[in-house]
Amino acid sequence: MDKYWVIFAGAGLGGLVRCIAGTWIMGRLGGSFPSGTFAINLTGSFLIGLVMTLLTERFQPHPNLRLFLVVGVLGGYTTFSSLEYETFQAVRSGERWIGLLYVTGSVVLGYLAVWLGAALATRR
Numbered sequence: 001m002d003k004y005w006v007i008f009a010g011a012g013l014g015g016l017v018r019c020i021a022g023t024w025i026m027g028r029l030g031g032s033f034p035s036g037t038f039a040i041n042l043t044g045s046f047l048i049g050l051v052m053t054l055l056t057e058r059f060q061p062h063p064n065l066r067l068f069l070v071v072g073v074l075g076g077y078t079t080f081s082s083l084e085y086e087t088f089q090a091v092r093s094g095e096r097w098i099g100l101l102y103v104t105g106s107v108v109l110g111y112l113a114v115w116l117g118a119a120l121a122t123r124r
Helices: 002-029 035-058 063-077 080-092 096-122
Strands: none
Touching: 002 035, 002 063, 035 063, 035 080, 035 096, 080 096
């Protein structure tokens, strides 16, 4: 049962950080492109690459740390479902190029962010 509380606590923290960061980014940049969610998806992708590589290849932490950080915090922080909905909204409202740029950029740059995070974690 403890592992569920660990995930619950991490997800709450990750969701709170996502809300604060997304709101702050959109307040700074504005516009119709969902910059807040885009930045969160990229930083979340980087962090999952970094953290998972560190926790599985470099260190042997308590299993609850991985549950807290990856399943909880990063699961609450990343916003893939928001990405999909915002893409749908952009296309539906006639902004097809924004939708295409957003989903393609999120996937391609998100993958590169995961790769970079993992590469940094394996450096010695």
